[in-house]
Amino acid sequence: MVFEDSYSRDPKRYLWIMGTIAPGCALLPVILVTVTGLQLFWWIGPIIVFLLIPLLDLAIGDDHSNVRDEDYESLSEDRYYRWCTYLFLPLQLTGLIVAGYLWSDIGLNLLDKIGLAATLGVVSGIGINAAHELGHRSEHLERRMAKLALAQSGYGHFYVEHNRGHHVRVATPADPASGRMGESLWEFLPRTIFGGLRSAWTLERERLSRKDKPWFSPGNHILQAWSLTSALFATMILAFGHVIIPFLLLQALIGIVLVEAVNYIEHYGLLRPRRPDGRFARCSPRDSWNSDRLVTNVFLFHLQRHSDHHINPGRRYHTLRGYEQAPQLPGGYASMILLAAVPPLWRAVMDHRVLALYGGDIALVNTKPAPHRRLPRLRRRTGRRRGGGGPPVLSPADSR
Numbered sequence: 430m431v432f433e434d435s436y437s438r439d440p441k442r443y444l445w446i447m448g449t450i451a452p453g454c455a456l457l458p459v460i461l462v463t464v465t466g467l468q469l470f471w472w473i474g475p476i477i478v479f480l481l482i483p484l485l486d487l488a489i490g491d492d493h494s495n496v497r498d499e500d501y502e503s504l505s506e507d508r509y510y511r512w513c514t515y516l517f518l519p520l521q522l523t524g525l526i527v528a529g530y531l532w533s534d535i536g537l538n539l540l541d542k543i544g545l546a547a548t549l550g551v552v553s554g555i556g557i558n559a560a561h562e563l564g565h566r567s568e569h570l571e572r573r574m575a576k577l578a579l580a581q582s583g584y585g586h587f588y589v590e591h592n593r594g595h596h597v598r599v600a601t602p603a604d605p606a607s608g609r610m611g612e613s614l615w616e617f618l619p620r621t622i623f624g625g626l627r628s629a630w631t632l633e634r635e636r637l638s639r640k641d642k643p644w645f646s647p648g649n650h651i652l653q654a655w656s657l658t659s660a661l662f663a664t665m666i667l668a669f670g671h672v673i674i675p676f677l678l679l680q681a682l683i684g685i686v687l688v689e690a691v692n693y694i695e696h697y698g699l700l701r702p703r704r705p706d707g708r709f710a711r712c713s714p715r716d717s718w719n720s721d722r723l724v725t726n727v728f729l730f731h732l733q734r735h736s737d738h739h740i741n742p743g744r745r746y747h748t749l750r751g752y753e754q755a756p757q758l759p760g761g762y763a764s765m766i767l768l769a770a771v772p773p774l775w776r777a778v779m780d781h782r783v784l785a786l787y788g789g790d791i792a793l794v795n796t797k798p799a800p801h802r803r804l805p806r807l808r809r810r811t812g813r814r815r816g817g818g819g820p821p822v823l824s825p826a827d828s829r
Contacts, residue, residue: 438500439747441492444727445513450477451555451728452517454548455524459531471541474548482724483764491721495750510747511571514730517559518578524552525581525665532676533669546676550683553582555729557688562730564588565742576654580661582684585654586629592742593636594628595692599739600699600716601709602795606689610698610783611797613772617693618686690766694718694758695735698783700795712739714752715786721751725761733762756786 454474461470469476496504504510528549532542556578564575564587579585590606598604605624608617633651634644642648662677699716701709717735720726726733734749741749758765759778769775787793 439496439504440494441723441727441747442509445510445730445747446516447727448513448559448730449516449520452520452524452552455521455528455552458545458548459527468541468544471544472547474551478551478763479767482728483761483767485724486722486761486764489723492723492726493721493751496748501748504748505745510745514559514562514746515574517556518574521552521556521559521578521581525549525661526668528676528680529665529669529673532673542676543679546679547683549581549676549680551687553680553684554687556581557584557587557684558691558729558732560587561591561732562746564592566745567743576650576657579654580657581681582688583655583658583662583681584685584688585658586626586633586651587688588654589633589650590625590629593632594625596739596742599712600696600701600795602700602798604696606692607696607795608693608698609795609797610780611776614690614693614769614775615772616797618689621689621692622685687766690769691732691762693769694762694765696795697779698794698796699756699786700793702793712736714740714755717755718758719751719755720758720761720765722761725763729762733758756782 454477457473458471461473462468528545531537531545537545560575560578563571563578566572566575576585576588579587595604595606598607600607602609605621605628608614612620629651633649637644637646637649640648645652647653665673665677695718696716697718699718701712701716704710714736717739719736720733722733730746731749732738732746734751736752736755737744737749759782760768768778783794784791
């Protein structure tokens with residue numbers, strides 16, 4: 430186990446700057462292709478995330494070290510950690526500008542441009558994660574930076590839905606961002622993308638209504654974020670031409686799918702218990718899937734310590750703790766995304782783990798609702814051609 434005997438306030442302190450490798454991926458392809466002549470490096474983003482990082486996770490292993498209580502305040506105020514997230518943005522935007530120039534280059538073939546879009550999509554998805562960290566902060570600067578980080582993906586409503594929707598409804602059937610047991614990733618994606626958009630729209634309308642403001646107003650957080658995307662994309666198209674539009678859209682789509690795939694993994698099948706009054710209990714360590722794989726945790730700013738994030742959303746990434754009672758994934762998030770892409774493999778690995786958490790009682794699990802079946806028409810002995818009868822009995826999964 431890495432850092433098992435460390436007495437440092439934060440043994441990972443100088444590893445966090447490696448989080449900037451993600452946005453740096455957008456700048457690597459042109460350098461690596463120029464130096465090596467290998468066109469494969471246009472795809473460096475997916476190669477790093479889905480091949481190199483899982484291999485490093487296996488080789489290096491886990492880190493269970495937690496920040497000591499007496500060090501929490503000083504580490505929270507240490508601005509070095511903030512700059513590790515702040516640096517993400519200029520690298521992210523620089524990479525997008527370089528990509529725009531290359532997409533407009535007629536000397537680059539279509540397959541290479543798609544590979545570059547895939548790399549930018551990885552950056553875009555991890556940019557949503559950086560926005561996730563910044564959007565939970567109370568400082569206005571960091572909240573503005575969160576909206577800017579979301580501009581590349583066009584996923585600005587995440588700023589509203591994640592904080593005021595997902596964190597309230599997490600691990601319940603009402604949350605579009607919590608995966609249900611039996612639901613494949615490919616079924617989950619349209620539900621979470623469109624459900625999250627509807628939820629954010631409603632939440633923001635209600636917030637503005639309480640302030641006696643119309644939905645279309647300068648104070649609308651969703652419109653602010655979407656305006657940044659519109660301005661960014663319009664500037665890119667004016668600078669490099671309309672030929673880059675398909676690649677801009679492709680990288681945004683890949684980023685959205687990537688972040689929602691992580692959402693699927695984080696709460697798959699988990700269900701908060703109900704209190705005697707019928708409301709769901711507060712979040713506990715058991716309501717999120719975690720992983721202590723060191724490399725992915727550094728790369729994603731401790732996103733895999735997800736239980737503590739939901740219990741204490743105000744804690745900065747480097748102070749998040751692991752819990753012994755939190756359910757653990759068999760691999761890091763990057764590895765698990767690959768499994769989730771193949772539903773039979775995912776279910777073979779995960780479904781028995783979900784059931785084990787609840788002692789085998791499927792009624793305690795957040796399950797995919799059973800499909801509605803058309804009941805056969807019955808003939809009653811009274812001679813009437815159609816029969817009535819009571820409503821069908823619902824299973825626990827149906828009743829949710």
